[in-house]
Amino acid sequence: GMTAGAALAGGMLVAPVAFSxxxxxxxxxxxxxxxxxxxxxxxxxxxxGQHSHAWWLMTLPWFPILAVTTAGLAGLSFLLADVxxxxxxxxxxxxxxxxxxxMSLQHGTTTVAAQRxxxxxxxxxxxxxxxxxxFVLEQVWIVLANLAAVGYGVAVLRTDVLPxxxxxxxxxxxxxxxxLVLLTRDGFPELALPAxxxxxxxxxxx
Numbered sequence: 001g002m003t004a005g006a007a008l009a010g011g012m013l014v015a016p017v018a019f020s021x022x023x024x025x026x027x028x029x030x031x032x033x034x035x036x037x038x039x040x041x042x043x044x045x046x047x048x049g050q051h052s053h054a055w056w057l058m059t060l061p062w063f064p065i066l067a068v069t070t071a072g073l074a075g076l077s078f079l080l081a082d083v084x085x086x087x088x089x090x091x092x093x094x095x096x097x098x099x100x101x102x103m104s105l106q107h108g109t110t111t112v113a114a115q116r117x118x119x120x121x122x123x124x125x126x127x128x129x130x131x132x133x134x135f136v137l138e139q140v141w142i143v144l145a146n147l148a149a150v151g152y153g154v155a156v157l158r159t160d161v162l163p164x165x166x167x168x169x170x171x172x173x174x175x176x177x178x179x180l181v182l183l184t185r186d187g188f189p190e191l192a193l194p195a196x197x198x199x200x201x202x203x204x205x206x
Contacts, residue, residue, distance in 0.1 A: 013200025
């Protein structure tokens, strides 16, 4: 019934927390803190070359995170049965595609560039453009995923499946986070997920 469907969708939306633990392990093992992200690309590549295992530990969890979040949002869209929810789902798919491309560029090709630099001592010419493109697409992921959360908030307000306050919370978070990211030109990919985590918890409690 609906309770089982809500529990399944909610479980999928909170599951990213477990996968994020693996990402944090890679983040800490590789010491990929602010100093790393603010360093010149040459230094980044040298660091990635020295900590390639941790680099992949930080990257690979995002594939199951995207998979379970997409499945959870599909379930939520069925439960809400509202055009705003399905529009939001389509927007989230676009966001996820941007993040997949960003990871391929910023994480996958960075490993290749780090290996090339270790062999030759030079940074490949294409590495700078690839890194910058990955950074832009990461921001696209954060912004679009949060705008999709706004759509889910509207759908919550238009239906009686979940509490109305949750709809307003999703709308406010979905608007505030992109504004913050665009103003600061900074952010990390988990900023795409807070509204979905809250929706997942609410679904588990229904």
